[in-house]
Amino acid sequence: xxxxxxxxxxxxxxxxxxxxxxxxxxxxxxxxxxxxxxxxxxxxxxxxxxxxxxxxxxxxxxxxxxxxxxxxxxxxxxxxxxxxxxxxxxxxxxxxxxxxxxxxxxxxxxxxxxxxxxxxxxxxxxxxxxxxxxxxxxxxxxxxxxxxxxxxxxxxxxxxxxxxxxx
Amino acid sequence: xxxxxxxxxxxxxxxxxxxxxxxxxxxxxxxxxxxxxxxxxxxxxxxxxxxxxxxxxxxxxxxxxxxxxxxxxxx
Numbered sequence: 001x002x003x004x005x006x007x008x009x010x011x012x013x014x015x016x017x018x019x020x021x022x023x024x025x026x027x028x029x030x031x032x033x034x035x036x037x038x039x040x041x042x043x044x045x046x047x048x049x050x051x052x053x054x055x056x057x058x059x060x061x062x063x064x065x066x067x068x069x070x071x072x073x074x075x076x077x078x079x080x081x082x083x084x085x086x087x088x089x090x091x092x093x094x095x096x097x098x099x100x101x102x103x104x105x106x107x108x109x110x111x112x113x114x115x116x117x118x119x120x121x122x123x124x125x126x127x128x129x130x131x132x133x134x135x136x137x138x139x140x141x142x143x144x145x146x147x148x149x150x151x152x153x154x155x156x157x158x159x160x161x162x163x164x165x166x167x
Numbered sequence: 168x169x170x171x172x173x174x175x176x177x178x179x180x181x182x183x184x185x186x187x188x189x190x191x192x193x194x195x196x197x198x199x200x201x202x203x204x205x206x207x208x209x210x211x212x213x214x215x216x217x218x219x220x221x222x223x224x225x226x227x228x229x230x231x232x233x234x235x236x237x238x239x240x241x242x
Binding site: 021024025028029030106107108109117 | 178179180181182183185186188189206207217220221
């Protein structure tokens, strides 16, 4: 059986997609998969994922388009300068709400849905115990079925893997 | 073509059509045929890749009226 090892280090809504999409797809193709969640990636295994947001601030690659209205309106790219974004309270929450609507409009799975599909497919979740402590998390903040380990445990699986990704 | 089960993955985007296909195949016996309907243009290549890597046979792949139709025979 082929093996896929992923290190998930990012804790935003947009960066939650690559690890969960690749893990669930690989599992469907018959891979044995482990994801090692470390640093901000720990946000992806919290029970409450409402903290996952997307920030257009300092992210020039992110198209800012409205997920509603007539086509000409949807096609506008709202190129808002960083200095203005940074000064509007709730700008990230607004961008996140618009992103979630865009995700729903496009038939793209939600993160909770993809995480559940990974769990069903027996993707193994590992969390970095060092960063759990560093950020003051409790094990009870996270979903069940996680192994709390260190880097050495990750290499036990990653060293035997066919594909290893750092995300 | 005859089939034993049908999966409608219309409106779903990557990787959902593949994940749903995998699930639907799990409910079939060896040699049974699954019909999948999808609207994701990426699913054409993905379904070939899925079949190749899992050993399930892609009997046919066709487009009709903006929809893609696949017939997969379970390994």
